[in-house]
Amino acid sequence: VLTAARAPGRDDVAVIAHRGSSGIAPENTLAAVHAAVRQGADMVENDIHRTADGELVVVHDATLSRTTDVEQVFPDRAPWRVGDLTLAEIRRLDAGSWFAEEFAGERVPTLQEWLDAVGTRSGMLLEVKAPALYPGIEHQLDQVLRSLPHHEESTRAGRMVVQSFDHGWLRRYAELAPEMTVGALFAARPGVEDIAAAAGWAHQVNPGLEVLDEATVTAVHDHGLAINVWTVDDGRAMRRARAWGVDGIITNYPQVLLDLGT
Numbered sequence: 001v002l003t004a005a006r007a008p009g010r011d012d013v014a015v016i017a018h019r020g021s022s023g024i025a026p027e028n029t030l031a032a033v034h035a036a037v038r039q040g041a042d043m044v045e046n047d048i049h050r051t052a053d054g055e056l057v058v059v060h061d062a063t064l065s066r067t068t069d070v071e072q073v074f075p076d077r078a079p080w081r082v083g084d085l086t087l088a089e090i091r092r093l094d095a096g097s098w099f100a101e102e103f104a105g106e107r108v109p110t111l112q113e114w115l116d117a118v119g120t121r122s123g124m125l126l127e128v129k130a131p132a133l134y135p136g137i138e139h140q141l142d143q144v145l146r147s148l149p150h151h152e153e154s155t156r157a158g159r160m161v162v163q164s165f166d167h168g169w170l171r172r173y174a175e176l177a178p179e180m181t182v183g184a185l186f187a188a189r190p191g192v193e194d195i196a197a198a199a200g201w202a203h204q205v206n207p208g209l210e211v212l213d214e215a216t217v218t219a220v221h222d223h224g225l226a227i228n229v230w231t232v233d234d235g236r237a238m239r240r241a242r243a244w245g246v247d248g249i250i251t252n253y254p255q256v257l258l259d260l261g262t
């Protein structure tokens with residue numbers, strides 16, 4: 001059974017910081033990564049897009065409006081897509097002030113900076129957000145991850161996971177990087193056929209909390225896969241998911257989950 005979301009030595013649920021500890025720091029910034037590592041999260045989750053000049057960056061939306069001051073800095077560049085601005089332009093943006101003044105000056109990190117900030121201090125759950133927008137991104141990601149000094153150790157331990165809602169793309173990536181743990185994201189409840197299909201090429205099935213039930217957890221485990229649920233911020237929902245046997249809980253508030261104890 002592939003329980004890749006688990007940190008070695010833990011037999012309880014893995015604590016996965018969603019976009020970093022994004023409940024207490026601006027999502028997907030290095031401040032959010034540092035908070036997650038400090039709190040002792042088992043893994044840090046992120047979202048990956050690509051700039052106009054081909055750099056991989058960590059940001060959730062395909063546009064920069066919600067989480068930066070891009071509309072003030074570049075008023076004539078609507079609709080402010082990540083893929084329409086260069087890295088140098090994106091580096092000028094403030095990715096922290098929208099969240100709280102104390103985070104003014106946080107930047108949109110490159111994937112490399114994000115990877116360096118996590119290092120081996122925590123596991124990594126990397127989400128490629130909209131691969132259809134970025135042809136060839138699977139090769140680029142593969143190259144970046146392979147060049148990490150801890151690549152072999154992290155992949156072997158299941159501490160580096162790539163996930164996506166785009167299963168066709170993820171399957172291609174998995175063929176390219178057979179040593180990597182891959183997770184199929186589901187927004188709708190995965191039926192037994194979906195789980196069986198995923199078992200042919202993936203290691204994890206990662207559904208949203210709204211569609212999670214105990215039967216799904218059991219079905220995923222019966223197919224030899226691990227299951228991580230997103231995004232769970234409420235202690236009662238965490239307890240329920242844990243009782244159903246999920247392998248990992250993806251949360252904006254890792255401390256809430258850690259405080260529940262085992």
Ligand code: G3P
Nearest residue numbers: 018045047127185230250
């Ligand atoms: O880790 C899964 C979860 O992050 C998927 O939803 O929109 O937060 O990327 P989203």
Ligand code: CA
Nearest residue numbers: 045046047127
């Ligand atoms: Ca995500």
